[in-house]
Amino acid sequence: RPTEPVFMPKGDKGIVLDVPQNYLTDKYRPQASVLKNRFKETDNTQVAVKGITVPDISALLVLPRRATFSTFVPLHRQLAARLIAIFIGMRNAEDFVSAAAYIRDRVNPGLFVYAFSVAVLHRPDTRDLHLPPLSEMFPDKFVDGGVFVRAREEANVLLDETVRSPIEIPMDYTATNLELEHRLAYFREDLGINLHHWHWHLIYPFEGPREVVAKDRRGELFYYMHQQIIARYDFERMCNKLPRVKRLQNLNDPIEEAYFPKLTSQVASRNWAGRPSGAVLRDVNREADQLKFDIAELQRWRDRIFEAIHKGRIDLPNGTTMALTERDGIDVLGNLIEPSDLSPNRQLYGNMHNLLHVAVSLVHDPDQRHLETFSVMGDSATAMRDPVFYRVHSMVNDIFTEHKNTLPRYTVQQLDFPGVRVVGVSVQTPSAEANVLETFWQKNVVDLSRGMDFNPRGSVLAKFTHLNHRDFQVTVTVENQGQARQALVRLFLAPKFDERGQQWSFVDQRNVFIELDKFIVNLKPKRNVITRESRMSSVTIPFERTFRDLELNRPPTNGSGTVQDEFNFCGCGWPQHMLIPKGSPEGYPSVIFAMVSDYTTDWDQSAANRKPGACWDAASYCGIRDQAYPDRRAMGYPFDRLPRPGVVNTEQFLTPNMIMGDVLIRFRDTVFDPFLPQQQQQPQPQRPQA
Ligand code: CUO
Structure with missing residues (x-):
């Protein structure tokens, strides 16, 4: 628990408290020594902060402490822009910490967390810090409100966190199937x-x-x-x-x-x-x-x-x-x-x-x-x-x-990759038939304690259920009639039929192609069999990062020491567990689309030299930090425009460097709970090294 308690800047005597009743530290100052001991008992971390000339934040106080903050409201946005500018403008990391310590208990918490997070992600000296997930800072934005009363009860009755059990959140808590x-x-x-x-x-x-x-x-x-x-x-x-x-x-x-x-x-x-x-x-x-x-x-x-x-x-x-x-x-x-x-x-x-x-x-x-x-x-x-x-x-x-729709349509030349033919695409889920993807329910937990105030501290977990799928592998077979060269592979998935069970027109189907992955391969002359793990997807962040604090508290699962290095800082990215739509019990008919195109024209070369640790796992949806968006083609290519004349369905749209294959998405209505002792032995998610 890195940041609490924080202390006032040393030698900082001249602070004018604009809204004294709202400034908690001041309100509780008469009890300072008692509180200090209380925090000491439960939290060993103390962060010393340096004295600074405090920034003028009076304008930020128009947003009351207990108000709800929204970046969509222009006034709130202006306040956020101002606070971001204050944070970004602090000369060094030490001053930034001091300013944050000074501001944290004075301004609206939603405003603070938003502006502080933007600043941490953008300042060169803090960009590699680990931000706690928002779901732990403000769990109330993510889980059923009824859980919090029960969480306080649990924390007050069971002083030892190790004997507290997760509070179950049922799956259907916001409505019934009448809706x-x-x-x-x-x-x-x-x-x-x-x-x-x-x-x-x-x-x-x-x-x-x-x-x-x-x-x-x-x-x-x-x-x-x-x-x-x-x-x-x-x-x-x-x-x-x-x-x-x-x-x-x-x-x-x-x-x-x-x-x-x-x-x-x-x-x-x-x-x-x-x-x-x-x-x-x-x-x-x-x-x-x-x-x-x-x-x-x-x-x-x-x-x-x-x-x-x-x-x-x-x-x-x-x-x-x-x-x-x-x-x-x-x-x-x-x-x-x-x-x-x-x-x-x-x-x-x-x-x-x-x-x-x-x-x-x-x-x-x-x-x-x-x-x-x-x-x-x-x-x-x-x-x-x-x-x-x-x-x-x-x-x-x-x-x-x-x-x-007003833009010129892609010509065959703008789509094709001369000399390269894609002759096969398939998916394989271990121990399932070929071309079947499998989805199921899985339980997970979130720690509510960071977003709540109670004594004694320690974790209080809420357990919820989410969709997940089994890891799979995509195989693309490519004939290269030219020299060895690099190429870019794009993978998309779409429903095979429209709502009426009819064949799609290209104009409609192109809108439901979801990107699965985009990656670079080295093609050797002649036949190439390319395999790609689902966990490498360029649209997702790893499962462990979505649920990272949970994982941090667990023994590492990959046998390589700590899993913390992997988490890095970047939370942007589609969650790996939602990469594949739910499908249906009978197997939902879908198509996987693969396209191989020219790396030298399509890929931003500076992206090839990306720095280690830069945030790039989910580049397709989030870009790469401090770098140009890596794909030089229009985003959504090749599905972003109307088709060339004569193309009615997607089959007709394909050039020799593209292919489609049938895939069934089978949903198994079972719940995997890795927190139950008998299920813990099941294979844990693994992310192959990049
Ligand atoms: Cu409207 Cu992301 O919600 O922009």
């Missing part, structure tokens, strides 16, 4: 998926110092990462016999999808609001949040964006225009729609996507008459729990698609 959308709850409420989304927005904040925001192709990645979320959700829905998600088209229509999150904010001591079916978006006017906008404005911004796409140019504030080019148009649009600080014209194209999150999250109290705060859609750590998230992002994706 069709509940079939997808395991996906939407998955801890790893929500952590990924939080981390993605942490690495790609839309406001803050330029060096933090202006990353290579960030607008395009905003498009692609969220496009893949929708593709994955649609695939998952189809496995559950539900149609693909309907985009939120008319913003005045009642929202059919209800959601009651069952989360309780420990900071605000409030339940996160639910939304009944039929809710209608209303104009927002909340003085305390300095938030005022009309739904008609969102509509207008969207219309203007569509107009710009049809014209192929956007209007700039100085009266000139900027072309939406084949190469960069998508990146510009990403920054314009989200929008980020890089939006070329915020005045005209507004704040569409972010304020749509806000409008949906405040649908229950748009003018604050009930003193309610926003719901899950207002926080990137919780937004993906709500079915409406996918309708909103489907609509956003539709705008990007409109632009992509």
